[in-house]
Amino acid sequence: xxxxxxxxxxxLLSILSSISCNNxxxxxxxxxxxxxxxxxxxxxxxxxxxxxQYTPEGTINAFVxxxxxxxxxxxxILWVMPIFPCGVKNSKGSMGSAYAVKDYRxxxxxxxxMDDLKNLVNKAHELGMYVxxxxxxxxxxxxxxxxxxxxxxxxxxxxxxxxxxxxEWSDVVDLNYDNKELRTYMLNSLKFWVEQADVDGFxxxxxxxxxxxxxxxxxxxLDRIKPVFMLAEAEQPDLLINAFDMNYGWELYHIMNNIxxxxxxATDLTIYFNKYDSVYQSNDYRMNFTTNHDENSWNGxxxxxxxxxxxxxAVFTYMIPGMxxxxxxxxxxxxxxxxxxxxDTIQWNNSPLRxxxxxxxQLKKTNxxxxxxxxxAKMNQIHTNLDDKIFALQREKDNQVVIAFFNMSNESQxxxxxxxxxKQLVNYFTGQEISIESNKEYxxxxxxxxxxxxxxxxx
Numbered sequence: 001x002x003x004x005x006x007x008x009x010x011x012l013l014s015i016l017s018s019i020s021c022n023n024x025x026x027x028x029x030x031x032x033x034x035x036x037x038x039x040x041x042x043x044x045x046x047x048x049x050x051x052x053q054y055t056p057e058g059t060i061n062a063f064v065x066x067x068x069x070x071x072x073x074x075x076x077i078l079w080v081m082p083i084f085p086c087g088v089k090n091s092k093g094s095m096g097s098a099y100a101v102k103d104y105r106x107x108x109x110x111x112x113x114m115d116d117l118k119n120l121v122n123k124a125h126e127l128g129m130y131v132x133x134x135x136x137x138x139x140x141x142x143x144x145x146x147x148x149x150x151x152x153x154x155x156x157x158x159x160x161x162x163x164x165x166x167x168e169w170s171d172v173v174d175l176n177y178d179n180k181e182l183r184t185y186m187l188n189s190l191k192f193w194v195e196q197a198d199v200d201g202f203x204x205x206x207x208x209x210x211x212x213x214x215x216x217x218x219x220x221x222l223d224r225i226k227p228v229f230m231l232a233e234a235e236q237p238d239l240l241i242n243a244f245d246m247n248y249g250w251e252l253y254h255i256m257n258n259i260x261x262x263x264x265x266a267t268d269l270t271i272y273f274n275k276y277d278s279v280y281q282s283n284d285y286r287m288n289f290t291t292n293h294d295e296n297s298w299n300g301x302x303x304x305x306x307x308x309x310x311x312x313x314a315v316f317t318y319m320i321p322g323m324x325x326x327x328x329x330x331x332x333x334x335x336x337x338x339x340x341x342x343x344d345t346i347q348w349n350n351s352p353l354r355x356x357x358x359x360x361x362q363l364k365k366t367n368x369x370x371x372x373x374x375x376x377a378k379m380n381q382i383h384t385n386l387d388d389k390i391f392a393l394q395r396e397k398d399n400q401v402v403i404a405f406f407n408m409s410n411e412s413q414x415x416x417x418x419x420x421x422x423k424q425l426v427n428y429f430t431g432q433e434i435s436i437e438s439n440k441e442y443x444x445x446x447x448x449x450x451x452x453x454x455x456x457x458x459x
Contacts, residue, residue, distance in 0.1 A: 038227055040130065041245065041285070041323070042375035043365045044076035046231075048292055050328040051081060051111050052098065053338050053346050060112040064120050071127045073331060073354065074361025077229065078124055079203045081293060082134045083111050087141020090171050093341020098134075099205060100141040100171045104189040117197050130200040132229055133193055137186055138209045139165050139172040146185075147173065153182040165209060177211050187218050194225045201229035207244070208234035215243035231287065237279055246285035249322055253289060256316070259408050260309035266391040266408040270381060273320075283373040288317035289325035296327060297340045304337075309447045311356070312406055318360045319393060319404040319451070321379055323372050331357045359457045363428060367453060369395040369402045386415040390444070394420075401425065403436060403452040407444035414443045431456035 047070060055062035060083070070078070085103045086096035095110075107114050121131045140146060146153055147162065155174040157163045165174045175182060193199050201222075207215065215232070219242065222228045232244040239247055255272055258264035280286070289295075290313050291302045302310045317324045327334070333351040338344045364370050369377040382392035382403070389409045395402045403425060407413050416439050423436040428451040436452065444450065 043371045045361050046077040046325050047075040048327045049080045060116040078131045087143045089143035092171050099136050101136050102141045102144050132201040133199050135202040136205045138206045203231040207232035219243045240284045249286040249288045256313045257305050260306035265388045267388045269391050286322035288322040291327045301335050303335045312447045312449045315449050368397040368400045383418045384415045389413050390415050405450040407448050410446045425452035426456045428453045
């Protein structure tokens with residue numbers, strides 16, 4: 001071999017390799033930048049919209065009239081429950097489930113039209129809000145045309161028959177993600193809504209029942225159109241690496257229920273948050289909630305599950321790391337299990353809870369200590385002489401402080417703080433000045449909370 005040619009060949013290989021490595025590195029860095037939660041979500045509050053039950057009309061256009069009210073409440077992300085046509089075959093109730101999708105690229109005519117959805121997205125954007133659609137990738141309705149057009153896209157049992165993902169979900173049929181054509185169809189359907197309706201992302205139903213690599217590829221492809229916000233109905237941490245911005249805080253939700261019911265105490269929160277730090281990264285978003293459509297309909301209203309602890313638990317979801325969720329009607333004290341397969345309009349009441357959520361939302365937005373992920377502050381527990389009854393925490397960033405005390409019991413408690421820095425703060429809700437000192441005695445009534453900051457709420 002000619003030495004000069006060989007040397008040139010090696011040089012070219014070296015250059016090509018360098019270019020390839022640089023491109024790969026740039027690709028990785030670009031992807032890491034894209035999949036991090038967006039700048040606009042750093043202090044966001046998410047609101048779940050139940051279109052069917054929100055208004056007597058149960059339409060998209062009727063809901064749009066409520067956007068200014070939600071804006072004044074301080075909502076940022078609208079998670080809209082499935083707006084697709086519902087299946088009829090094997091359906092439940094008179095209206096079927098919104099999660100039994102008959103057509104992935106159409107709007108349910110009961111709710112309105114594609115133009116109505118586009119109008120909703122436009123109006124929300126004008127108010128500085130974002131819209132994510134509820135996406136059902138794991139299964140479809142039994143009468144979705146895909147079942148006849150592409151039978152190989154569906155899972156089969158040992159006898160070669162279609163089947164539901166789990167027996168209880170008899171109104172839907174399981175999709176087969178071993179099929180590459182199904183993956184392409186589902187990805188293109190997700191793209192359809194971003195491109196055609198300009199939605200800002202998706203809440204993905206039972207995300208853990210769909211292969212993770214599908215979500216990772218989907219996220220990468222969607223972000224090529226526009227950066228999207230992705231919420232996984234799942235709790236597994238790996239989904240937050242390359243696919244989703246936020247997942248569910250289910251374990252915490254169950255702990256709060258159990259504390260309210262006297263089955264656990266504040267020590268269980270300490271155990272949970274100690275584990276939390278070892279499982280999740282500092283920039284992982286968790287969605288904190290006391291209710292949502294599933295919990296309300298199937299497991300009981302907040303009052304049924306949490307009783308007198310309801311308000312304290314709601315406030316707690318704002319003080320800890322993560323993004324708080326408000327479900328339709330929660331801000332007015334919804335105390336009714338909404339029917340899942342029937343029309344069951346929310347009764348909107350004048351409730352002091354609306355003012356409470358408005359105040360909490362303002363605190364979340366303005367106090368950097370409570371911001372989401374790395375934009376906010378790490379939570380440090382303040383230990384007391386009653387750690388099994390009182391959960392106390394502190395978060396501080398850029399000279400903005402939040403110290404919160406929660407009586408996680410149904411009895412009055414007198415307690416003292418251990419090894420805290422002396423601070424002069426104010427009750428966020430009342431403006432009353434309160435000194436934080438070690439060994440000073442404090443008192444909280446049953447399920448009472450105390451939120452202390454640098455400045456009080458400004459109406």
